[in-house]
Amino acid sequence: GLVNAVSRRLARDAQQLRERTGTAAINTPDWLLRRWSAQYGEEIAGRIAAAHVLEPALDLCVKSDPAGWAGRLGGEVLATGSVRVTSGGRIETLPGFEEGAWWVQDAAATLPVKLLGDVSGIEVADLCAAPGGKTAGLAAAGAKVVAVESSKRRIGILRRNLDRLKLEAGIVEADVCSWVPGRSFPKVLLDVPCLATGTIRRHPDLPYLKSETDLVPLAARQRLLLEAAIALLSPGGTLVYATCSLEPEEGEQQIAAALAAHPGLTVAPVRPGEAGIEPDWVTAEGYLRTLPFHSPGGGPNVAGMDGFFAARLVKSTGL
DSSP states (O other): OHHHHHHHHHHHSHHHHHHHHOHHHHHSOHHHHHHHHHHHOHHHHHHHHHHTTSOOOEEEEESSOHHHHHHHHTOEEOTTSOEEEOOOSOGGGSTTTTTTOEEEOOGGGGHHHHTTOOOTTOEEEEESOTTOHHHHHHHHTTOEEEEEESOHHHHHHHHHHHHHHTOOOEEEESOGGGOOOSSOEEEEEEEOOOOOGGGTTTOTTHHHHOOGGGHHHHHHHHHHHHHHHHHHEEEEEEEEEEESOOOGGGTHHHHHHHHHHOTTEEEOOOOTTGGGOOGGGBOTTSOEEEOTTOOOSSSGGGOOOOOEEEEEEEEOTTO
16 A cells, blocks of 8 residues: 555656656765766766666677668667667567677777777787677777686676677686786786776666775775786787776776876877767866766767776886
């Protein structure tokens, strides 16, 4: 009876309740709203929260012919190169799934790979590689990928994804922090485990499964992973650090600490226009920072993308 009464009240007074409380307050735990307001301002925090109530579209990374696959799937090619599909249905039944023509990956998540530039024929270390979207992106671009992952279960997922896509990568089961391959790499991609607050639009339960206290051990682990990635990078090489978190401790602060500790490390700024990146996705420091309400170009059906941070770093040839 109580549940029915509350439900009827919500249905009857929905608009009044929305106006009284606001979208951000309804859908966002206090600890997150407070953090976002401090980091981005109250207006942006409200827009982030509002984006989380909208159903996200399905973004696909295609191996070739994005326009052709957009036509077959009734989708649209985004400025970033992904194909966005707004029709429903099971992913496994869509044309192209069985033959491995594409994989599911949010438009924002494709950008770190593209920030590495031309990787054709180049050996790239993909650290913390599973479930494999970025590994697939590198392999499809012609890179000689060494995918490093510590979880045996996640390596299984990575292998299955690559098998379906008919893409190849060398897979290493190892903790990045203790991995000693005996050589360095001209390009390194590190997508760190994180609080994942940039993916709430796809995982609405996430803010209630995690808490602010999770940031401390995560940030400590990220610092170690970044140090290991820097050590694996060849002099003159390029490192892209990425995280699907909106929290500065997992993004900007990690890079600031790395730059302070390594004078020979410099930022290669992200430029508006490369890889379809819009000017308002680039920070004053030259980092990539997408927010859930950003739109990756195109028509009215392409609003929204995951919140992502990425920094592109270059190691001095003197190191």
